[in-house]
Amino acid sequence: MSVKSNLESIRDTLDELMAADDRIMIIGEDVEQGGVFRATDGLFKKYGVDRVIDSPLAESSIVGVSIGASLNGLRPIAEIQFADFILPAVNQIISEAAKLRYRSGGDWSCPIVIRAPYGGGIHGGLYHSQSMEQMFAHIPGLKVVAPATPYDMKGLLRAAALDPDPVIYFEHKRTYRLIRGEVPDTPYEIRIGEAIVRREGDDLTVFSYGLAMHMCLEAAEKVASETGIECTVVDLRTLLPLDRETILETAKATGKILIVHEDNLTCGIGAEVAALIGEHAFEYLDGPIMRLGGPDVPAVPFNHVLEEFYMPSPAKITTAIRTLAAY
Amino acid sequence: MTTVKGPGEAKSPSQAVLASQRRGAAAHFGLSTAQLTEMYTRMVQARRIADRMLVLQRQGRAPFVISGQGQEACQVGAGFAIKRGVDWVFPYYRDLGMCLTVGMTPAELFLNFFARKDDPNSHGVQMAAHWGSKALRIVSGSSPVTTQLLHATGAALAAKLRKTKEVCITSLGEGSTAQGDFHEALNFASIHKLPVIFYVENNGYAISEASWKQMAVANVADRAPAYGMRGQVVDGNDVLAVYQTVKWAVDEARRGHGPALIEAKTYRIVPHSSDDDDRRYRTRKELEEWMKKDPIDRFRKYLAEEGLLTDQKAVEIEQQVEAEIKLAIAAAEAAPDPLPEDALLHVYADTPSDATQ
Numbered sequence: 001m002s003v004k005s006n007l008e009s010i011r012d013t014l015d016e017l018m019a020a021d022d023r024i025m026i027i028g029e030d031v032e033q034g035g036v037f038r039a040t041d042g043l044f045k046k047y048g049v050d051r052v053i054d055s056p057l058a059e060s061s062i063v064g065v066s067i068g069a070s071l072n073g074l075r076p077i078a079e080i081q082f083a084d085f086i087l088p089a090v091n092q093i094i095s096e097a098a099k100l101r102y103r104s105g106g107d108w109s110c111p112i113v114i115r116a117p118y119g120g121g122i123h124g125g126l127y128h129s130q131s132m133e134q135m136f137a138h139i140p141g142l143k144v145v146a147p148a149t150p151y152d153m154k155g156l157l158r159a160a161a162l163d164p165d166p167v168i169y170f171e172h173k174r175t176y177r178l179i180r181g182e183v184p185d186t187p188y189e190i191r192i193g194e195a196i197v198r199r200e201g202d203d204l205t206v207f208s209y210g211l212a213m214h215m216c217l218e219a220a221e222k223v224a225s226e227t228g229i230e231c232t233v234v235d236l237r238t239l240l241p242l243d244r245e246t247i248l249e250t251a252k253a254t255g256k257i258l259i260v261h262e263d264n265l266t267c268g269i270g271a272e273v274a275a276l277i278g279e280h281a282f283e284y285l286d287g288p289i290m291r292l293g294g295p296d297v298p299a300v301p302f303n304h305v306l307e308e309f310y311m312p313s314p315a316k317i318t319t320a321i322r323t324l325a326a327y
Numbered sequence: 328m329t330t331v332k333g334p335g336e337a338k339s340p341s342q343a344v345l346a347s348q349r350r351g352a353a354a355h356f357g358l359s360t361a362q363l364t365e366m367y368t369r370m371v372q373a374r375r376i377a378d379r380m381l382v383l384q385r386q387g388r389a390p391f392v393i394s395g396q397g398q399e400a401c402q403v404g405a406g407f408a409i410k411r412g413v414d415w416v417f418p419y420y421r422d423l424g425m426c427l428t429v430g431m432t433p434a435e436l437f438l439n440f441f442a443r444k445d446d447p448n449s450h451g452v453q454m455a456a457h458w459g460s461k462a463l464r465i466v467s468g469s470s471p472v473t474t475q476l477l478h479a480t481g482a483a484l485a486a487k488l489r490k491t492k493e494v495c496i497t498s499l500g501e502g503s504t505a506q507g508d509f510h511e512a513l514n515f516a517s518i519h520k521l522p523v524i525f526y527v528e529n530n531g532y533a534i535s536e537a538s539w540k541q542m543a544v545a546n547v548a549d550r551a552p553a554y555g556m557r558g559q560v561v562d563g564n565d566v567l568a569v570y571q572t573v574k575w576a577v578d579e580a581r582r583g584h585g586p587a588l589i590e591a592k593t594y595r596i597v598p599h600s601s602d603d604d605d606r607r608y609r610t611r612k613e614l615e616e617w618m619k620k621d622p623i624d625r626f627r628k629y630l631a632e633e634g635l636l637t638d639q640k641a642v643e644i645e646q647q648v649e650a651e652i653k654l655a656i657a658a659a660e661a662a663p664d665p666l667p668e669d670a671l672l673h674v675y676a677d678t679p680s681d682a683t684q
């Protein structure tokens with residue numbers, strides 16, 4: 001067991017995976033020298049030019065070449081430098097990776113992982129801060145994960161790398177060095193599609209993921225100590241497929257639901273979680289399902305005042321919890 | 328004939344290509360009479376199958392046809408130039424002749440055309456002419472054009488890294504060369520000197536848009552030196568010239584000399600699809616001029632003049648092809664549709680879709 005940051009956990013897991021399976025290779029921009037966030041630091045030196053490949057500055061080729069390599073026996077882990085830049089690759093992801101198995105009756109498959117650092121709070125402006133997960137969570141054929149802790153970074157990255165289908169692995173940039181935790185030194189997997197209850201409480205249930213999930217935990221502690229309101233906090237971890245069982249079970253247990261994400265409110269993951277609960281747990285509800293999401297503006301603005309306005313915060317979440325608890 | 332030099336280039340095939348237009352050229356590039364006859368048969372098969380598909384569509388027996396009559400020499404010649412079952416094919420939707428050549432049967436092609444449950448390409452999920460077969464190493468394709476070039480590049484990267492000596496060939500129309508994936512694939516493949524052939528079947532039109540509306544250069548292959556790879560234009564209606572040119576590129580790629588951009592100049596003698604009316608954008612005179620250059624007639628005359636194909640044998644081939652098509656249509660049309668709930672299969676490896684929950 002070691003204490004690691006989210007970033008260290010990702011890097012060490014990549015190393016562990018590559019050491020054990022020579023089909024696994026990394027492809028992306030600047031990955032040879034460790035990538036702009038250092039997530040692949042040291043891997044080029046250890047595994048060489050055949051397994052850590054610097055791609056040209058062209059995201060469609062990063063994904064398209066990964067798809068082709070996966071058809072011919074390799075297990076590529078592609079890195080999109082910032083999730084904002086995944087858009088040129090969307091045709092390859094949605095038209096190709098997501099549909100290869102379906103359109104060939106299971107004859108072909110596409111076992112690739114696409115790592116995409118996402119999220120704001122890092123003064124990244126419009127094009128280095130976006131949350132792109134909702135777009136892919138709408139596409140059957142893909143799996144979408146968004147781990148929040150060092151333990152989950154490892155378990156879900158391993159599961160993604162060994163999965164027979166394409167997985168998009170979203171890593172919140174703000175959590176890279178901010179979040180630290182214990183990580184076992186031996187290999188383990190977290191099943192894709194499993195949420196986890198991070199905190200238990202009887203008064204209301206909060207659903208979140210990524211950076212916002214940590215803020216929810218902080219807010220829940222604050223509200224508990226100040227008012228005695230006790231929240232259950234559920235970390236969704238996988239966004240496609242959602243863990244319906246855990247979502248419905250924890251929703252039914254309190255009857256009051258708050259869903260928090262950094263992404264824009266409209267058609268975000270929260271909309272799907274709310275719809276699930278509204279449809280399958282209606283009679284257990286004791287108040288309106290509340291969502292706290294980013295404002296519906298095109299992206300996270302640069303100026304720190306504007307960025308702060310956009311981003312979720314423990315204070316905003318605390319207010320939402322109190323409002324819902326008082327309903 | 329344009330030869331564009333690139334790094335690592337071995338002997339240019341242009342002299343040999345020109346020679347193919349002379350009788351008895353180089354003993355037909357090492358092809359036996361049986362192979363030449365098979366080549367001719369595949370071309371006839373491709374034409375007759377596509378023609379029948381158009382008739383069946385007009386009769387209301389199938390919803391849609393997209394085909395490539397006129398491009399048979401391009402497709403069959405290229406298909407012969409690879410190691411079938413070893414090398415990888417990433418075709419586009421007109422490549423019926425290529426798929427036939429690498430081993431897909433008329434029965435399978437008609438199961439695909441009628442979108443039946445037992446269609447090995449997609450089990451009725453895809454539109455017609457979207458082929459794929461793991462056994463034949465034909466990689467399943469989509470309708471957005473040019474995406475397959477990156478898949479071929481990736482598979483070639485894996486072939487290089489795994490030292491398998493496999494070569495990938497991916498075909499496309501000249502219209503596809505305007506897409507960004509064309510640039511990204513050629514650039515990537517050239518950087519890593521990958522064993523992949525980018526094979527452009529330039530049939531003059533992207534649906535209704537003539538070549539001059541799609542690019543400001545005369546030849547797609549002229550772009551090859553900008554990518555640092557070999558480029559070659561070939562007469563796409565001369566099956567032996569195509570064979571020789573593609574084989575040269577494939578051999579070079581297999582030797583580790585990197586990718587090539589081959590452009591076969593040809594003509595689509597049918598509309599873009601069964602939903603298209605080509606009279607809106609091209610003259611009948613232009614079409615008639617190209618009909619005179621029909622690749623199948625041309626090859627039959629060549630084989631006859633070489634004493635390799637008698638009139639009687641040509642008639643027998645036609646009869647065999649027609650008989651096989653008749654059986655294939657009857658079997659495919661009688662084959663069952665998928666079950667409604669089959670729409671939920673194969674979303675992921677382990678689970679059917681949960682859409683019905």
